[in-house]
Amino acid sequence: MCLFLGLSAKSLFKSQNEESQALFAQYLNFIVACAGNTDNDQQAVTEQANESLLEILSAKPSVYRIAPYVPDILRQMTTYIPTTLSVTFFEVMHSILKIYSPTIIKNEGLILEVLEPLVNRAKAEFENVKREKGLPKLILTKIWNTIQTIGEQEEYILQYQDQIERVLIPLFQYVEDDTDDGPFDQDILNYVAATVKLTKRVSPITWDLFKVFPQIFDRFQGLITPLFTALSNIIVFGRQDIENNPENIVTLVQLGIKALNTVHPDAAKAGPAMAALFFQVLIQYVGIPDEWWEKMLVACLAKFVDDNKGFLRVRYFQTYYLRKLTSIF
């Protein structure tokens, strides 16, 4: 039944009369009910129901038709988050939150109602993975994809950024824990990069996260590439705060100098090149005190002498040249 509905729901009961709409809602109810089934011997049904929901919710012709039911579907789906065993279920959540954001945002606080159980499930999944090494992390990855989607939707972030980030704090706290190899480092960096770009501001919680960026950077063995987008966005949209707080400038310059001399085995030449690019962004947007200028230039000149690759030399030289321009103007 779920398979049939997944394939045919977009053409079923298209008549506008009330009876047809009520029947359509009943059939939708049925799939949503099956999607939350946690009986071990009926996992195939659950998986199929989720596949069908994914198909129905994502099909373009259905979007307009499904939208009125989405808040109720989402509320019901939220009750399944703590217990579901289906990976596809989280893909459904991801699609609903992405496609129906204009509808969801009209229901006050609904996004926060969804986010909280997601965070709790992510924590529980991580604790399980930590306890039993070798357990698949697929659900954890899917949950982070969903959180990432929330961070990328203008509607949610512009209206609820602070509340969303407060709910996410338990996951953010994992970045301070070196013993766990920073399980969500990249996810958190992606989230920060997306939200700072969307809101064009650096939220207080992002500033708190910024303080642990050096730790994350060390875990990447001095490779700046994974942090580059998040850092660039913070520099561009938080330059006032950076300039008002010299400690931030010191942190950024130190990161850049370390990144020029990264020891990461996969860094090759791209790592130092990204570091030079990072310096260029920093110079363009932030006023840097002279003593730190000197350290940056010395580091760049040292690489300029060491490296024989043309493009890298150009990058290092650009940093030096930008300094010249900045001091002239």
Place this chain on the structure above:
Amino acid sequence: MTEIIFSLKESGGGYDTTAKIQACYLLRELCENIDGASTSLVLIIGSLIEYSLISNKVEEIDEHYPKLADHKESAVIRGIDPLIRLEACLLVLGAISVEVSQRKDLMQIIDKVFSKYYEYFLVTETNRKYIYFF
């Protein structure tokens, strides 16, 4: 066509799944390339669904399910559990959904079946406790 529908009864993976997929492709090809095939198939499926849900007695076919009269002796009527037959019918409707969705007249037939018997389709012991959220 009823024999192809019968071939969809098997469950499980491996060869059965491949055979099922090929049977679905064949039905879709028939609907795409032969005039009247979609109509004929939807009418047979509609009758098969009604027959499986309401009667399941071969002797009632002539009187109540004239569309199935020519297939009385076929395996899909005689050699199959009604629930499995029902599943096979749903699978066929899913497989030809793209072709059928273009035809309003056929969608009306399908809508009619699914509105008339929705309680059979939706209310089972498993989902009774969950259903009706909105």
